[in-house]
Every structure is written in structure tokens, then in C-alpha cells.
Amino acid sequence: MSTQQQEPEQPDTQEAPADPEMKGEESPQQKRLKRKEEDAAAREKAADASELEGETVLIKVFRYDPEVADKQEPRFDEFHVPYEKGMTVLDAVMYARDTYDSSLTFRHSCRQAVCGSDAFFINGKQRLACKTQLSDLSWPVRVEPLPHQEVVKDLVVDMEHFYEQMHAVEPYFQSEDLPGGELEEQRQSRENREKIKMSSRCIWCAACMSSCNIAAGDNQYLGPAAINKAYKFAMDDREEAELKEHRLRILEQEHGVWRCQTQFSCTEVCPKDIPLTEHIQELKREAVKKNLKFW
Amino acid sequence: MYEHDVIVVGGGGAGLRAAIAAHEAGADVAIVTKLHPVRSHTGAAEGGINAALREGDDWELHAYDTMKGSDYLGDAPAIETLAKDAPKDTITLEHWGMPFSREEDGTVSQRPFGGLSFPRTTYAGAETGHHLLHTLYEQVVKRGVQVYDEWFVMNLAVTDEPDPNDRTCHGVVAYDVQTGKIQGFKANKGVILATGGPGQAFDHTTNAVSCTGDGPAMAYRAGVPLEDMEFIQFHPTSLPSTGVLISEGVRGEGGILYNNEGERFMFEHGYANNAGELASRDVVSRAELTEVNEGRGVKDEYVHLDMRHLGADRILDRLENILHLAEDFEGVDGLVEPMPVKPGQHYAMGGIETDENGETCIGGLYAAGECACVSVHGGNRLGGNALPELIVFGKRAGYHAAGKDLGEAQIETGYAEGVEEEGDIDLPIEPGEAGIEPATGDAVADGSGQVADADAAVERAVEAERERVDHLMDKDDGVQHAEIRAKLQKAMTADVNVFRTEEGIKRALKVIRECREEYQDVYVDDPSRTFNTDLQQTYETRNLIDVAETIALGALVRKEFRGAHWRYEKQERDDENWLKHTMISWNGGKPSVWYRPVILEGEDKTYEPKIRSY
Numbered sequence: 001m002s003t004q005q006q007e008p009e010q011p012d013t014q015e016a017p018a019d020p021e022m023k024g025e026e027s028p029q030q031k032r033l034k035r036k037e038e039d040a041a042a043r044e045k046a047a048d049a050s051e052l053e054g055e056t057v058l059i060k061v062f063r064y065d066p067e068v069a070d071k072q073e074p075r076f077d078e079f080h081v082p083y084e085k086g087m088t089v090l091d092a093v094m095y096a097r098d099t100y101d102s103s104l105t106f107r108h109s110c111r112q113a114v115c116g117s118d119a120f121f122i123n124g125k126q127r128l129a130c131k132t133q134l135s136d137l138s139w140p141v142r143v144e145p146l147p148h149q150e151v152v153k154d155l156v157v158d159m160e161h162f163y164e165q166m167h168a169v170e171p172y173f174q175s176e177d178l179p180g181g182e183l184e185e186q187r188q189s190r191e192n193r194e195k196i197k198m199s200s201r202c203i204w205c206a207a208c209m210s211s212c213n214i215a216a217g218d219n220q221y222l223g224p225a226a227i228n229k230a231y232k233f234a235m236d237d238r239e240e241a242e243l244k245e246h247r248l249r250i251l252e253q254e255h256g257v258w259r260c261q262t263q264f265s266c267t268e269v270c271p272k273d274i275p276l277t278e279h280i281q282e283l284k285r286e287a288v289k290k291n292l293k294f295w
Numbered sequence: 296m297y298e299h300d301v302i303v304v305g306g307g308g309a310g311l312r313a314a315i316a317a318h319e320a321g322a323d324v325a326i327v328t329k330l331h332p333v334r335s336h337t338g339a340a341e342g343g344i345n346a347a348l349r350e351g352d353d354w355e356l357h358a359y360d361t362m363k364g365s366d367y368l369g370d371a372p373a374i375e376t377l378a379k380d381a382p383k384d385t386i387t388l389e390h391w392g393m394p395f396s397r398e399e400d401g402t403v404s405q406r407p408f409g410g411l412s413f414p415r416t417t418y419a420g421a422e423t424g425h426h427l428l429h430t431l432y433e434q435v436v437k438r439g440v441q442v443y444d445e446w447f448v449m450n451l452a453v454t455d456e457p458d459p460n461d462r463t464c465h466g467v468v469a470y471d472v473q474t475g476k477i478q479g480f481k482a483n484k485g486v487i488l489a490t491g492g493p494g495q496a497f498d499h500t501t502n503a504v505s506c507t508g509d510g511p512a513m514a515y516r517a518g519v520p521l522e523d524m525e526f527i528q529f530h531p532t533s534l535p536s537t538g539v540l541i542s543e544g545v546r547g548e549g550g551i552l553y554n555n556e557g558e559r560f561m562f563e564h565g566y567a568n569n570a571g572e573l574a575s576r577d578v579v580s581r582a583e584l585t586e587v588n589e590g591r592g593v594k595d596e597y598v599h600l601d602m603r604h605l606g607a608d609r610i611l612d613r614l615e616n617i618l619h620l621a622e623d624f625e626g627v628d629g630l631v632e633p634m635p636v637k638p639g640q641h642y643a644m645g646g647i648e649t650d651e652n653g654e655t656c657i658g659g660l661y662a663a664g665e666c667a668c669v670s671v672h673g674g675n676r677l678g679g680n681a682l683p684e685l686i687v688f689g690k691r692a693g694y695h696a697a698g699k700d701l702g703e704a705q706i707e708t709g710y711a712e713g714v715e716e717e718g719d720i721d722l723p724i725e726p727g728e729a730g731i732e733p734a735t736g737d738a739v740a741d742g743s744g745q746v747a748d749a750d751a752a753v754e755r756a757v758e759a760e761r762e763r764v765d766h767l768m769d770k771d772d773g774v775q776h777a778e779i780r781a782k783l784q785k786a787m788t789a790d791v792n793v794f795r796t797e798e799g800i801k802r803a804l805k806v807i808r809e810c811r812e813e814y815q816d817v818y819v820d821d822p823s824r825t826f827n828t829d830l831q832q833t834y835e836t837r838n839l840i841d842v843a844e845t846i847a848l849g850a851l852v853r854k855e856f857r858g859a860h861w862r863y864e865k866q867e868r869d870d871e872n873w874l875k876h877t878m879i880s881w882n883g884g885k886p887s888v889w890y891r892p893v894i895l896e897g898e899d900k901t902y903e904p905k906i907r908s909y
Contacts, residue, residue: 065823065825066825067822067823067824067825068822068823086536086537086624086625086626097777098777098781101820102775102776102777102819102820102821102829103820103821103822103823103827103829105821105826105827105828106828107334108504109330109334109336109503109504109505110334110336110338110339110503110504111503111504111537111539112339112537112539112540112620112624113619113620113623114338114339114422114425115330115333115334115335115336115338115339115503116333116334117330117334131623131624133623133626152473152825152826153823153825153826154826156826159331163331167436171433171436172391172392172433172434172436172437173390173391173392173433173434173437174437178390182383182386182387182390183348183382183383183386184386185386185389185401185402185403186389186390187400187401187402188394188395188397188401189397189401190397190398190399190401193394193395193396193397196394197394197420200394200426200429201422201425203333203338203425204331204333232394233392236392236394238392239392
């Protein structure tokens, strides 16, 4: 079954899509720092979190189980969770599971934003539950599975298609030639590492894929995560030009980079602040520069 | 029944590396993992990989530092193997595309870490484990290795000769988390356990919720001894609220620890007059807790870790991830204020006893990574030594299981001649037994002499697990795993923590015993076979009980202070009596404790125990 449509809480207030030519004026790092400062300021301004102490958060959690009679029809269950300072959405659903209903099902593991298991649709936006503070949300908090993915049960979605797209871009170093023996390094300039750094941070949480309208309408579209994964390899100077061309050929196929309409929703939801849309635009430019045909 | 040459249980760093090696050696290899590989906890490692790569450094220095760091409880053949293989295996990662941090000349960067005499920790920002994990997974995809992701391994299929040393492992039983289907996996050449750490035995841990000691518990019940389980590393810098790890890299780059009076206590209170913040982890953890206990902690709970003086550029270049963690999980901006930190359970130095080729005493059963104990870390693991352990011993286990000749191992495994048996442990309770199994018999290896051939061993193991699951699911009422798990975690953190007393450990053992008894009445409330995490966690909780019991038993019998294990009753190292490994075997339904001498003789030299000062 397909899940609910995107219902953004409020229109995205992100700055207008960056013109690719503007790139370099403000690096992704500067942008992130700026956003961090803004977030901190917003938190200061907002009601002091300690005022919430002693409160109870109402969370509304999506439930569905194909096997259990009263859960075959999707519904929302409500749980009242005692709030503690610093509590995240993951803490709240874990509390609900361990205290009220052990059948409440969701993926989670590292609870520090690196395993990528717990991307949910929280108050109308794709977010990692473990790094989303309850104090930053409006209450009651609504927790749903990622939109545009098949729901297996409760908050668990089928990731198979996402993994297939990730694998489709041949995401691995292909060169078998070792530079001067097994102990000699390939060498990579600091600049080149910096260039691929953000793309290498992807944790495969699929938030971007779920937020992408194009991916929702075109099942074959590689999608932002896979293209970003390919970016890491295509831009890594350690692989030869031939391989770079091979990678661009994969990316400029009909359901590749040209499908992106720069809506920035992937960049907006990425929990690791990866400039996905910019990466996709850069790959489009590369493809043009290489004089490869495009659709 | 599925069938492969080599079955790797676990898709973290050690498991992926083992699978790549087994594949390279020509085996048909499959990975069975309860998560998807990129979700594994290796991804949370931050600091780096120790490898002697540069002039002025060499493997012998790395080995020496590791032996000293282990408080002379590491085995020299294992430590020397680690130090010798690490450079090549680290550069192999670089050849596979791992985005290491770089020097001006494009070579891999290295930085200082606690307890190292040379800055030999290679790293990729403060997210080395993430890059290591993804790089290895990429290579697994490249090679087309079969991955059964979200399959939970429930038990091993082991023949049941009376002597564990005569037993053979023929495969595993696992269930498909998505469908609930229980299946046998036959391994024609070997099973490699790479299931990671048991951090969830504690309630304040840097470990993922999936770190439940499944491998050690299964191997233990099948007859493999667990080694040095009392040695649990507490990392000095975890965030107080969640246990999220703040990398040792912060101190490596020059981060400073302060108490509530603004004193740089590592120096001012004489905990480590030379190395200061970069003393090894056990030393810093005790120092922090002493500060808190003596009233110099912040809010009576933690101390401050300050990196502001490093400057925004350096922090963003090398420790950016730390800024995000402090912001997201503690609401602290590391650029403008110090971060709150306290010790948290971090790493198990002990585990499944193996030799330096990853083999256990059961034929065809291997272990690598944190679930194993070779032992390279002894009483205390040095920062930056966990990741080289994964790649070095993961690779060796993979090669060996696939039939590649690595030469004779120097480390013995299994109950052997010349070991000393503990006669009279003063225990508050009878450990083990207590009908830990609600339904059928235990692991296949119950000594009943029924099963010899491979297919029969796997089939019988599958049958036992099907019955066990039916029982858990059919039962209408009882105790839920979450209740038992919380009780166990609380007791371990209260009494088997950084500072340990005999009274406290005994109190913990009593609680563990209660948990065992309550577990007899455990049931699974979720009636669905689809993605039943309730069932999975019920299995995991049982594994935690077994592992926690061995940790507490080890801590009780070792009456000395060594490495991470501090005992109130004897606050000094006792080389005369305790230069030996604590071994715990599951014999006839209960644990028995025995010892094996430490091997201090390396290839060309013997490591003489010295006072460990920093």
C-alpha cells in the first residue's frame, strides 16, 4: 500500500535554489554554520525547555500490520509520554513501546544519527527521530512512516527499492591497480577530499528519496541519495578519467540526473546537511561538459 | 535450508572484512545480519585506526604501546599480529577509496591518541567508522557477496560431543525479521561470528541498541569459553544524557578536561602528570569519577571537555562531527562553550576466545571484532585499536575459514592441559541454570550424543528454535523482556561500573539471577510474524543475561586492579597471581571459571610487565 501524501507543516522557508554559478560564494560548511547559529538562536528565543518539565507529550503514531486483524486498516494510536528535558522523538516512541505496547514497531539502532535507521515522517517532515528534540516540535507530535515507501508494519517501510537504486550506480572504487605496491598510498589532495567530503556522509536513511516528488512519480529515477553516492566517486580524483566518464554515463541516463527539477526537498530534509541538489546540478554540468548526449 | 561455504554472522566492520577475505580466497560466502550492513555500529566509531605507517614509527612500537596499554594482559602473538598487519590493511582501505583525512602532500593524516608513543592514528574526520563501514560495504557489493539483511541469528548448529573441543559448527538458525520465517543456514567450511559488543548490558553506554552480545552468548552456550569478560572499557567522554560518544580525537587534538572549579584536574590533581588528558581511557575515566565523587563535578554528575581554544577552523576540519553531536544531543555549541562529558560503557575487551586466525575451540566456528577476544586489548584497549582489530582479524578469520593457510596459530584455545581450575568462588547465588530456556532444550550442543552429520545438526537446531518461538508467541501472559532488560542494565551500571566492590558485584549477580528466573516467564505480546521486534528483543535479552553474568563473575573472581578493572578491596595490580586470563565455560547448564596464563613472549622479545604510568 502507499502511504499518505506529503503534508508540509509550513512552506519551506529555505533560500531560493542556488544558481550553480553562485557556488563558491558560500560553501556548504558556511551555510551549515549559519543554520546552526540560527537554530541555536531560535531555541533561545523559544520557550525555555525547562518550562516543559513535568509536561506530558501526546504522540500520535501510525499503525498498520497486514497480519493483525484490527491493524489491517491503517490508524493512528495515541500515547501520552512524560516529557524530560532533552527527550527526542525516538525516546518518546521507545517509551511508548516499552511501557504501553510492545508491538509498536520501528527501526532504530545507534540513536546518534549515524546508522540511518529511524527516518520517519514527523509532523509532516522527513526527520531522524533520534536527533529530533520534542521541544523543537509543536505538540501533539505526529509520527508516520516515510511517505512514498511501502509500509511493512507501523513505522517500518520496505527499503529494498532504495537499496537497489543505491547499488545501481556501481558505488565502489573500481580501479584494481595499486600504486607502487600495497603500502604506497594513492594520494589525494586536501582540496579533493574536501570536495567529496559532504557526499561521503550519507547514512542511507532514505529521507531524501522519500521527500522527492520526482522519485515519487518515477520509480526508475535513481534519486538523490544514489546520485549523491555516485558524486562521491565521480569527483574523487583518485580514479582515472575513463571511470569518471563511465560513471557520468550511468548518471546521464534517462532516469538519472536530468530528472531532477531542483526542488531542493532532498537538501531540505537531509539529516547530514549534504547539499544534494547542488551535487546533482554539478553532475549535470559535468555531463554537458563531457559532451555526452542528454535527454 | 540455505547453504554456503562460509556464513558470516554480522554485517559490521569485522563481518564485512571477513566476507571480503573469504570471497578473495575463493569461498562462496554469505553475510547474515540482523540489521542492514550500513546500519552496523562500526559506523559510530569516530576516532581512527592505529597503524605504523611513517618514518620514526614501526610495528614494534605499536606492539609495545598496545601491550603496555593492555596492562600486560594481552597475548603477544595477537598483539604483534595486529601491529604487523595494520599498516597494509589500513592502506588497503585507502585503495578501496576510503576518504581518509589528508596531509598537504596527499598522504593519509595521523594524529596522537591516548597511550600512543607516536601519532599513529589514521582517521577520516571524527567519523572514521562511518567511512570504514561504508567503504567495506561497497567492496562487498562490488564482489557480489550475498547479504541476508534483517535476518536475526537465533542459534548455532553445533554437534554435541561431550567435549567442546570435539564439536563442530555446521551452520546457524536465523529468522527473517520481515516475514518471521525461520530457516537453517548450512556452512560447509565455517561460521564466523562478528556480532559486535554487549554494551546494552549497561544502561549508560555509547553502544547502539543492537549491541546485545548475541555472538558471545551463542558461542558460550555452545561450549566456547568467554575470556576476560570483566574488562569493560568505560570511555571518559560520553554525553551525560544519552551516552553518545565524544571521540578521543578531541583530546588528541588538544581538548582539555576541567572540573567545576576550572582546574585542569588531570594535571592539578596528579592523575597523569605527563600525558594529562591523553592518558589511557581507564585512567581518565577514574579521574573524572573521582572528581565527581569528591564534589568537584559539574552538577554532581559530569566534567567539562573544552575544545574552544583549538579554533573554529581546526575543529571544523577535524572534529566537525563532534560539534553536531554536542548540538543535537546536548544542546551545546562546542565552538562557544565546553561540552559536558562523563564515563560511559564503551567496549568489551573480553569475548569469545579465539586464536590469531580467528578460530575457536569448536571446529568451523570463528569469531572476530569486538565479540571476540584474541586477545589484543587485555585489560584496557587503546583508542584507535578497535578498528585495526576489525580489519586485521576479520580478514584473517575470513581467509582461514575459506581454507587459506595462515600458518599454525600460537595461541591455544579451548579447555586445555595445564590450566588452573578455580575451586571455591564465594558466590551469593547459584549462577546459570534457572531454566533459562522456556521451551525446549538448549543449544544443540547439549552432550546428548544425538547429532553427528551436518544436515541433521542444522535441522535439529531449526526445529528447536521453531518450538521456542511457538512457545514464546503462544504464551498469553507473563513478563516482558523490556522490564527484565531495564532491571539488568540498571544493576550492571550501579555495581559493575568503573569502580567495583565485592559487595556491589555480588548484589549485581543476585539481580542477574532474578532476571534469569523472571525470564522463565517471558512472553511475546505482539502476535504478528511480520517484523516482530518484540520477539527479536526477547531473544536479545536472554543473550544479555548470559553475557552480563560472565562479566559480573569475572569481575568478582579477579581480586586485583588491572586496566579497566578496579577493585576497592585491592587497589593494586597483582602480577604474581593475576597475569592470567579469566575464562568462563558453560558446563552442564552453569558457568565454571578457570584461568589461562598470559603469553608475554613475542616473536623476538618478551614483554616485561612494568608499572603503567602516563
